Amino acid sequence: MRDRNAPGRPREFDDTEMLRKIMKLFWKGGYEGVSLSAIMRETGLQKASLYAAFGDKRALYLKALTQYHEDVVVGAARALNDTSRPALHRVEAFLNAPLDAARLDDRTGCFLCNASADQADLDPATKQQVKRGFESLTRALAHPIAELRPAHDEASILTTARTLVSVYIGLRIMVRSGLSLEQLESSVPNAMTLVSP
Amino acid sequence: MRDRNAPGRPREFDDTEMLRKIMKLFWKGGYEGVSLSAIMRETGLQKASLYAAFGDKRALYLKALTQYHEDVVVGAARALNDTSRPALHRVEAFLNAPLDAARLDDRTGCFLCNASADQADLDPATKQQVKRGFESLTRALAHPIAELRPAHDEASILTTARTLVSVYIGLRIMVRSGLSLEQLESSVPNAMTLVSP
DNA sequence: TGAATTACAGACCGATAGGTCAATAATATA
DNA sequence: TATATTATTGACCTATCGGTCTGTAATTCA
Numbered sequence: 100m101r102d103r104n105a106p107g108r109p110r111e112f113d114d115t116e117m118l119r120k121i122m123k124l125f126w127k128g129g130y131e132g133v134s135l136s137a138i139m140r141e142t143g144l145q146k147a148s149l150y151a152a153f154g155d156k157r158a159l160y161l162k163a164l165t166q167y168h169e170d171v172v173v174g175a176a177r178a179l180n181d182t183s184r185p186a187l188h189r190v191e192a193f194l195n196a197p198l199d200a201a202r203l204d205d206r207t208g209c210f211l212c213n214a215s216a217d218q219a220d221l222d223p224a225t226k227q228q229v230k231r232g233f234e235s236l237t238r239a240l241a242h243p244i245a246e247l248r249p250a251h252d253e254a255s256i257l258t259t260a261r262t263l264v265s266v267y268i269g270l271r272i273m274v275r276s277g278l279s280l281e282q283l284e285s286s287v288p289n290a291m292t293l294v295s296p
Numbered sequence: 297m298r299d300r301n302a303p304g305r306p307r308e309f310d311d312t313e314m315l316r317k318i319m320k321l322f323w324k325g326g327y328e329g330v331s332l333s334a335i336m337r338e339t340g341l342q343k344a345s346l347y348a349a350f351g352d353k354r355a356l357y358l359k360a361l362t363q364y365h366e367d368v369v370v371g372a373a374r375a376l377n378d379t380s381r382p383a384l385h386r387v388e389a390f391l392n393a394p395l396d397a398a399r400l401d402d403r404t405g406c407f408l409c410n411a412s413a414d415q416a417d418l419d420p421a422t423k424q425q426v427k428r429g430f431e432s433l434t435r436a437l438a439h440p441i442a443e444l445r446p447a448h449d450e451a452s453i454l455t456t457a458r459t460l461v462s463v464y465i466g467l468r469i470m471v472r473s474g475l476s477l478e479q480l481e482s483s484v485p486n487a488m489t490l491v492s493p
Numbered sequence: 494t495g496a497a498t499t500a501c502a503g504a505c506c507g508a509t510a511g512g513t514c515a516a517t518a519a520t521a522t523a
Numbered sequence: 524t525a526t527a528t529t530a531t532t533g534a535c536c537t538a539t540c541g542g543t544c545t546g547t548a549a550t551t552c553a
Contacts, residue, residue: 105520105521105528105529106520106521106522106527106528106529107519107520107521107527107528107529107530108518108519108520108521108528108529108530108531109519109520109521109529109530110529110530110531111519111530111531127417128418129326129328129413129414130328130329131326131327131328131329132327132328132414132418134509134510134511135510135511135512136509136510136511144531145531145532145533146511146512146513146533147512147513147514147530147531147532147533148530148531148532150511150512150513151529151530151531152530155511155512156511156512206416206417207417208412208413208417211473212413212469213413213414215405215413215469215470215472215473216326216405216409216410216412216413216414216469216472217326217329217410217413217414219403219472219473219474220324220403220404220405220472221325221329226472226473226474227474229473230473230474230475233470233473233475234475254482257479258482258483258486259486261470261479261480261482261483261486262463262483262486262487264466264470265462265463265465265466265467265470265483265487266459266462266463266466267466268462268465268466268469268470269461269462269463269464269465269466270462272409272412272413272465272469273412273430273458273461273462273465275412275413275416275417275423276408276412276416276423276426276427276430277416277423277424277427278427278430278431282454282458283458285451285455285458286455286458286459286462289455289456289458289459289490290459290462290490292490293486293487293489293490301551302498302499302550302551303497303498303499303550303551303552304497304498304499304500304549304550304551305498305499305500305501305548305549305550305551306499306500306549306550306551307499307500308500308501308549331539331540331541332540332541332542333539333540341501342500342501342502342503343503343541343542343543344500344501344502344503344542344543344544345500345501345502347541347542347543348499348500348501349500352541352542353541353542
């Protein structure tokens with residue numbers, strides 16, 4: 100983000116707004132599946148402007164992934180920490196998110212999952228960013244689980260959280276492959292038995 | 297596969313052998329991440345030979361995915377149905393597969409998962425093939441689970457199988473992002489409580 | 494042995510990829 | 524108002540992309 104009142108011609112677009120558009124492209128199409136021309140079309144910016152503002156395509160992808168973290172991961176973590184709702188509801192809502200998206204006919208899945216499958220093996224920075232996202236989700240999920248399981252120690256809480264993040268990821272991936280909602284949704288109450296036996 | 301004793305010059309390579317090499321490339325690099333030049337390098341075949349034998353790049357990808365089904369998915373299904381081993385062990389081995397791979401420093405993940413994240417949203421045939429793979433895994437996993445839970449009805453068995461497939465996928469994806477094995481492996485016994493309470 | 498058929502090698506194709514550059518426009522500051 | 528600084532534009536660059544074509548080699552069958 101460039102300073103307002105900086106010398107020189109002011110930027111005509113908002114960095115974050117553009118990164119959100121770019122995020123949606125990469126989210127849906129993957130790294131190689133999105134060309135700079137597609138980004139130019141979507142943002143209305145010229146190649147050189149993109150390059151000056153964000154760097155090359157790799158940097159663009161990584162910044163889109165960071166934007167996803169700030170928007171989606173942080174949002175999910177906040178919801179999991181919202182103590183005004185019952186802990187059980189919060190966990191359930193988290194696991195239901197993949198199915199809710201599918202109900203709205205959004206089978207884009209989760210950008211972290213897609214990036215992991217797509218680029219984690221090829222680019223260390225992407226790998227690191229994806230790992231960080233999963234860790235954030237795990238830590239956030241640990242809070243309501245700890246409320247539900249006050250007797251358990253931290254390690255056991257984190258293990259359960261990781262298992263549920265696995266289920267979340269699995270549902271995201273399976274939804275994307277077009278498996279029917281009716282088949283998948285019964286896995287949510289099934290997985291919930293891990294926190295409410 | 298071309299007929300032996302067909303008229304004309306005989307093919308100098310084995311189709312399946314080449315498809316396995318191509319499978320490994322797409323598995324690791326994704327659809328757009330693998331160029332025809334890379335495939336030529338790996339297989340030693342010329343572009344025109346590839347095209348004549350398998351079709352265009354899309355067909356090549358789809359046939360690689362089919363090869364994965366025949367080699368890996370069918371293999372996993374067979375292991376899950378191997379009644380000479382205890383049902384509990386078979387389920388446990390299935391869930392451990394993602395971690396075993398990581399222990400051998402193989403973080404390639406699962407081609408079905410990668411294909412789902414990479415291409416399911418873009419190509420209906422890929423989507424269909426991925427769905428079929430997940431369904432095969434689910435059905436195969438249902439066998440040992442049914443042995444462990446004779447009192448449960450089929451719907452409930454399949455639900456549990458789907459939840460465990462989710463965990464499997466989640467572990468595959470998380471392993472690929474570089475999360476530590478020590479952190480992930482405790483999720484296996486945790487998930488096993490769904491079949492052995 | 495000749496005709497038909499298929500495979501192989503490698504040059505070739507237009508399109509597009511990511512990236513760069515020089516000219517011009519818009520602003521802050523002196 | 525002049526200067527420095529940054530942004531924008533659109534042409535331009537080279538490399539590579541997926542795909543095709545042509546000529547030659549290898550085989551079966553009559």
